Amino acid sequence: AQSVTQLDSQVPVFEEAPVELRCNYSSSVSVYLFWYVQYPNQGLQLLLKYLSGSTLVKGINGFEAEFNKSQTSFHLRKPSVHISDTAEYFCAVSDVGAGKLTFGQGTILTVHP
Amino acid sequence: DVKVTQSSRYLVKRTGEKVFLECVQDMDHENMFWYRQDPGLGLRLIYFSYDVKMKEKGDIPEGYSVSREKKERFSLILESASTNQTSMYLCASSSPSREGVVAFFGQGTRLTVV
Numbered sequence: 001a002q003s004v005t006q007l008d009s010q011v012p013v014f015e016e017a018p019v020e021l022r023c024n025y026s027s028s029v030s031v032y033l034f035w036y037v038q039y040p041n042q043g044l045q046l047l048l049k050y051l052s053g054s055t056l057v058k059g060i061n062g063f064e065a066e067f068n069k070s071q072t073s074f075h076l077r078k079p080s081v082h083i084s085d086t087a088e089y090f091c092a093v094s095d096v097g098a099g100k101l102t103f104g105q106g107t108i109l110t111v112h113p
Numbered sequence: 114d115v116k117v118t119q120s121s122r123y124l125v126k127r128t129g130e131k132v133f134l135e136c137v138q139d140m141d142h143e144n145m146f147w148y149r150q151d152p153g154l155g156l157r158l159i160y161f162s163y164d165v166k167m168k169e170k171g172d173i174p175e176g177y178s179v180s181r182e183k184k185e186r187f188s189l190i191l192e193s194a195s196t197n198q199t200s201m202y203l204c205a206s207s208s209p210s211r212e213g214v215v216a217f218f219g220q221g222t223r224l225t226v227v
Contacts, residue, residue: 009153032214043117043203043218044156051214090155094214099144099163099207100171101216103156 002027002093006104013081014112021076021107023091033074034092034101035065044090050074061085086111116140119204119219126226132191134222136204143208145187146216147171147179150201159202162187194226 007022025031032051036044048059055067065076074091088108092101120135138145144163148156148171158171160179168179176198180188187206191198201223207216 004155006155034215036218043220044205045218046215049215092156097209099209099214099216100146100158100161101156101205102158103148105153105155 002031002095002102004091004093004102004104006089006091006107008107009105010108010110012110012112015083016080018079019077019081019085019109021089021091021109023074023076023104025072025074025091025093027072027093027095030096031093032096033065033067034094035059035063035074035076036090036092038088038090038106040087047076047089081109081111083111083113085109117204117206117217117219119202119222121222122220124222124224126191126194126224128195128226130191130194130226132194132224132226134189134191134202134204134224136187136189136206136219137185138187138204138206138217139185140206140208140217141184142206142217143184144206144216145181146205146207147177147187147189148203148205149173150203150221156203159189194224196226198224199226200224 035047050067058064091104117138146161147159162181178190204219205216
């Protein structure tokens with residue numbers, strides 16, 4: 001069985017500051033890793049994904065994440081956030097070759113002016 | 114663009130009613146999923162399907178059933194709605210061989226059971 005832990009339920013930051021949203025997972029098999037974003041009253045939108053290859057992956061809106069297999073982590077980072085980045089962020093994992101995702105509890109990022 | 118459409122954004126139903134939540138995708142995806150989203154709990158998988166007329170239980174299937182008669186449509190059924198089923202329901206679809214196995218989500222249905 002897989003599990004995903006997002007270590008922070010809420011992260012407040014000021015505009016233009018850097019941010020890191022932390023995600024740890026557990027799995028006995030090889031995995032794919034994803035970050036999704038949910039803006040208020042909307043569905044989930046993919047930010048970025050790790051399937052294989054380079055452990056540093058870049059996504060939309062200036063976000064990036066680094067896969068660390070030894071620490072079973074997939075932390076999301078952005079060097080300078082905007083007000084429009086205020087949203088809830090979800091880390092997710094799936095077995096390689098499977099389709100179903102296991103999600104973390106979500107992290108609410110609030111960017112203050 | 115992939116489009117996953119859920120039939121209702123908001124629903125209010127009475128306890129004991131039979132409730133149908135409909136989801137349609139237009140990308141010929143093999144996989145379809147129903148998740149439930151609650152604050153602090155993230156998304157939890159209710160049921161999923163890898164093919165027409167095929168279904169498998171997810172992590173929280175109790176009180177729900179599903180139907181997949183056509184490839185593009187996946188329905189979630191609450192046989193007898195209860196107040197603890199008040200939640201946001203999200204449908205998703207994906208293909209194991211396309212778009213990097215990314216799941217695409219609908220806008221969600223916010224169901225209130227009174």
